[in-house]
Amino acid sequence: MSKKYVIPFHEGGLEQKHLMGGKGANLGEMTKAGLPVPPGFTITTAACLEYYDAGRILTDERKEEIGAALFSLEKQTEKKLGDPSDPLLVSVRSGAVISMPGMMDTVLNLGLNDETVQGLERLTENPRFAYDCYRRFIQMFGDVVLGIPHCRFERVLQRKKEEQGVSTDTELTADDWKSVIERFKGIVKEETGNEFPQDPAEQLNRAIIAVFDSWNNQRARIYRRIHKISDDLGTAVNVQMMVFGNMGDDSGTGVAFTRNPSTGEKALYGEYLINAQGEDVVAGIRTPQPISSLSERMPAIYEEFRKIGNRLEAHYRDMQDIEFTIERGKLYMLQTRNGKRTAHAAVKIATDLVKEGVIDKRTALTRVDPEQLDQILHRRIDPKAELDVLTKGLPASPGAASGKVVFDADIAERWSQDGKKVILVRPETTPEDIHGIVASEGVLTSRGGMTSHAAVVARGMGKPCICGCEEAKIDLKSKELRVKGMVVREGDELSIDGGTGRVIRGQVPLIDPELSDEFQQILAWADEFRRLKVRTNADNPEDSAKAREFGAEGVGLCRTEHMFMEADRVPLVRDMILAETAEERQAALDKLLPLQQKDFKGIFEAMSGLPVTIRLLDPPLHEFLPNQEEILTEVVKLQMTEGADPVEVKKKEELLRKVRGLHEFNPMLGHRGCRLGLIHPEIYAMQVEAIFLAAAEVIQEGATVRPEIMIPLVGHVNELREMRKLVEEMATQVESRTGQPIPYTVGTMIEVPRAALTAAEIAEEADFFSFGTNDLTQTTFGYSRDDAEGKFLHEYIHHKILPDNPFMTLDTDGVGRLVSIGVKEGRRTKPALKTGICGEHGGEKQSILFCHRAGLDYVSCSPFRVPLARLAAAQAALIDIGEPEPIGKTS
């Protein structure tokens, strides 16, 4: 098949979108549908790629083809480019396959020169208009094609207005524009060494090249990185006959949506300007009118536009974002595309379109971007609010909050009890700060990453949190937070947006989440189509209940260490760790047992009838002990203090010795997970006993319980074999003590590469696999997340060494390959093996698609991401049966 390099609009359409780009294809589509579209043609993405391949050269062949298309356009419009008597003027616009609004360049009014401007003046009998057009053209061409700083032209305009004592462009006369044009030409000559090009054919070629080049300007590249659009697509260029909204009061230009993009309400929504070109609307110099007022000013045009809007919506079966121009009382359509919308609008429009019979529910499911759902589920900052953003940190837990700054957990608690809203600000948090986190609206830390203590705890509680905000210098002594010379003191108002990482001065207006009927409807439809089950990561009854409300079908990961970190447990846990004898240790464990049992009972009750996967203790024991540097500092100080109590000194020294004994060079790869369970079986035994006692109790109270005991960090089947024995022994013990049979299963996390690589063996001892893709990503890449995110990962993504942050989006080539090996080989040993994912990827759209394709049984994510996961799982299933791609890039 020969590639098409140039396509006239009337031969185009959506089926050629990959060549014509979105804008060109839509113009073709509208032209074919008989809508009033100014004629033109598209130079395709194939031509753009050829241009780059040839080393940024437009080949002679291509130039000829463009010339031929231009000739046809001239015949169709009965005008000629450069004809002084009736000049054809054209716009030259970019149009990529995936929309990148405002990112690339546009040139309007092309074809004007010192002669044709006079023709335009004669034809329109409007000299002011003609010279206004010409100066606009020079200005745009100068900026876009010749690379002259925009400000140089702006300065001339500004000076001219000052000279004339006027404040707006519209007050300037034709003669004013003529003198501006002369000065503009002078700037061009000065900046480029050449006269402003007068040959319209040269103007056209150079404009086309400039648009091709704009594919690789910096903002376009950044936009593509953020939106994960390939750099290899190239852009098309649309050359279209100009129509003018600035030919007098019977002319105008505007942009309108067929439905409200904020609320989804079915009504034209947009704005227009009389006697203006499109850029005036964007530039914001004049305030546009709401589209509804057009119905009074030009009722026939409004009615025509309304009908066209309906036709377009019906044609595209989606809400449209339409650009239009009115030239001397005639309506022209310049562009239409599916409109961007808020999460609320997306949900409403999708469900409304189903009700209206325009789309079916499968299609509706593809119309909502799961990632947007966070907007609906959390309090957020009113988008209309003006913000005084101080700095940014890592968006560690979504939602927004305002409150008074406190630097201490105790004060947070006290102030909160006094009815004050507080934001807890700390360099980092430890288990000792938990009551402060509970008491505060949100947390801000200057250190730590997305898996730091503060982040994990805040996400668990559904509170906003920003971590690793390195620009924020926190001085705990003087109780001050300093950012770039600004100081925030204890009691000052501060706001945080945990979804974006923004730290904002003062209080900001917040919008409460509302779960509309439409929202529930979309999720109910999602449930019909998805194959993946959705569970939640929850460590307490409250989170479990919340997640169940959001549709969770069980707990996929209950992290028992968070229970150990609760303030009333920490002293017991420390006693257990620091015990000198087996008896002392057992005594501490005996005290922990009833507390753990209560924890589990609450979760079982909240999840009655559903499976609950409980992971036994995972982190290294030193995480429960005080910070080594702090103790060292205390010890040195005590040693230097004359008259210090020698008993106290000895005690602290002893503590330091113990903490040092437990110190690890790389705790992530150290003595944790089942390695703890194997060396200190008494800890796991206590946990398993507590689980079974709680289960027995809840069953006897009439609930249905299905505990799934998960052994963490298994790398060799023997580890699981030993731990399974321990669980089975404990089950037998508890069953015989309580007389209550308890149904349970035993499985493991697959979170080190060796576990995936030897899944066939490990499956012999496992009833289920849960892929712990957080740790699996760390070990597969050899990244410590806490270090990588602060030190190099940001640069890696910025410079495209990595396509994504692998801790956010599952790396399919490496980590994903291990997951697939694990699923396949595990099932070969045990066909009934249940498989799921409980890393953070379980709540991320692209990763969920991967999980669906890898054949997992379920994903598990934090409670507030459960709706997202339900929808993403449905989209994954639909993609696989060939439904239209959901909006947003998913693969």
Next chain:
Amino acid sequence: MSKKYVIPFHEGGLEQKHLMGGKGANLGEMTKAGLPVPPGFTITTAACLEYYDAGRILTDERKEEIGAALFSLEKQTEKKLGDPSDPLLVSVRSGAVISMPGMMDTVLNLGLNDETVQGLERLTENPRFAYDCYRRFIQMFGDVVLGIPHCRFERVLQRKKEEQGVSTDTELTADDWKSVIERFKGIVKEETGNEFPQDPAEQLNRAIIAVFDSWNNQRARIYRRIHKISDDLGTAVNVQMMVFGNMGDDSGTGVAFTRNPSTGEKALYGEYLINAQGEDVVAGIRTPQPISSLSERMPAIYEEFRKIGNRLEAHYRDMQDIEFTIERGKLYMLQTRNGKRTAHAAVKIATDLVKEGVIDKRTALTRVDPEQLDQILHRRIDPKAELDVLTKGLPASPGAASGKVVFDADIAERWSQDGKKVILVRPETTPEDIHGIVASEGVLTSRGGMTSHAAVVARGMGKPCICGCEEAKIDLKSKELRVKGMVVREGDELSIDGGTGRVIRGQVPLIDPELSDEFQQILAWADEFRRLKVRTNADNPEDSAKAREFGAEGVGLCRTEHMFMEADRVPLVRDMILAETAEERQAALDKLLPLQQKDFKGIFEAMSGLPVTIRLLDPPLHEFLPNQEEILTEVVKLQMTEGADPVEVKKKEELLRKVRGLHEFNPMLGHRGCRLGLIHPEIYAMQVEAIFLAAAEVIQEGATVRPEIMIPLVGHVNELREMRKLVEEMATQVESRTGQPIPYTVGTMIEVPRAALTAAEIAEEADFFSFGTNDLTQTTFGYSRDDAEGKFLHEYIHHKILPDNPFMTLDTDGVGRLVSIGVKEGRRTKPALKTGICGEHGGEKQSILFCHRAGLDYVSCSPFRVPLARLAAAQAALIDIGEPEPIGKTS
């Protein structure tokens, strides 16, 4: 095929070794050859496994078969078990497939009871002999079968000798033995509640069961763990007619080797005792005579034995270890097996046997265990020396040394300059101790693992080193080393054996290494057969030269960080790291450049004509900075000191801030390897420039140089792509500056799982892969070696959670699978891709077999392991073409 459970010797032989065990098979082999072997039969390993499967029960079927075999034996010997007139007496001995000398149990003289002992007395007309036999039987049976503590019998014997006023057993009379027997029977009754069993059939069954049980006694299990023998093999039991070496002065018993097992010299070597049973030789109560003296005492017997020895050697085509007994002037062969030997002897015997035409050189290669070669290459402790072993640590660098203890690198240097030999003892070493390590004979540290600074540096220098010797409490203030209450002070003599980890009090006699012609011969033969190339890990010219002397075919890993750690570099490296501006940093790099250039030049010269793989800087930068805790301590002290110089305080605080800024939670997974090169390209640029400048210089001086630039820690092809660009730019620069074309290649370490999993992509940018299996093992298992070896790995191996230490022996199922994926998929992209291994596994026998099978091109190991690798590579090649398995377990 029906399993054989009982096999008479005359129907047995080596082809049934898997059933009969080594001893039984050899007895069968000798019987078939017509040698004088007392008749008997073997109860096979199949019977043993059945016994365990049945829950430690000998089935009736098996009992019947044993009865039938016994009946045949009675017919053959014309004696009957339990016949008072002419009793058959038998020995019951264990015999596993893989020899486990002394690990399992034996019962002799079985068949004696109160009646048959009288028959024996009559037949031999030697009452003392008969009752001596009986008391020995009761004693052994009591110990082995009835589980009565050996000491109880010993005490009776002791008391009897005291009563009689004699000092040796031989002085006791028949009556003495009779009374001893009565007391023994009393002990049996007391301990078991039953009389000593008089029924010979019961004695036999119980003895067989006891031998089966001894397969799982503690010392056998430990032996198998150490020697990597499967627990599932089981043991055979040999029932054999007793012959007696204790029937008078015309009787005797002994053990002899056909060649000297220490030196390999061809001459009978062994010892015997007149009028004794085998156990007397082992027990060491009487001093045995050298075998040579038998030629005077019993010339005919000696001659017969010599001939049989020659026949056996010719038959087995290897040096034999033979047990024999002379009963009333008649020679019996009780056992023969291939004899254990020292490395020196193994080499000499193998080459001698080739010279003698007994074996070919392929077979000779299988006769030397590569792991033994360390004995030959390093100084070692005279095996005859008596040692006062204080404690043990990790065997971090082989070889032995004695010297005066010093606790400080400066003192080490001073004393060494004064001509004293010193052993440097430190809690751990840092780059600042290098001059102390250089000055000392060996290093002992109480902290750190096999990859600690001390270990790596000492191995590089070929000096003995023991690390992580946790029992040793080092007090630097009082200059004392305390172990279990004993104190070693500065200046005291201490010895270390870095091959075993033994710390020994005082000076010990050392033996220098000698590389014999035979040693060179074996290695030359190895070179004929191996396919794998052998390179070395060397960071300086001395090591490179040493390795080349040992046969290295290039450098497989030159670690540039060791150059950075040299004492004169550390200040420059710190300047570079702590630089505030780009200029300061560049200035420090400019000073490092000529030093690095000199390093590389020396290595290129030493390796002229051979490839040299240089790895760019790998460790995180904080490794070059002072210890964070130490600075913190200093800062706190300064802060607490009144009148401290504020400039000094500020400086230290600033240093602490910087060190903290570089701190990482998991440095192993942090900002290191090419992640450094990507974020700080100026460091790699300096290194690459130094490499190319050195290469240009050496080439212009007439040498042949082939630098291979290795980029560490690549996990994504983009990392390598960027770094490759940097190398290529620098090559162009240096080539144009020096006018010297330089041949070079660029490749990467495969040391994180993702690199192996995406090898197909990474190979696009790589000329070679070097598998860094140290780090790959850490990431695949999720183990930090520094932490694991101290915290849980030892327990894991002890409890058989893991079969081996994966840092010593490559884990084929996990890490090996990744290596295979990497090789296969890398070569699919680039068939000419060169592949090697540079982790420590490159110098380990089993891992080298894996590398051979995985199709790698080379292994690289430390200089002193090069000979081992050459031999192991040859053995690997021979195994794959079906040569006899090398001695020692290799797969």
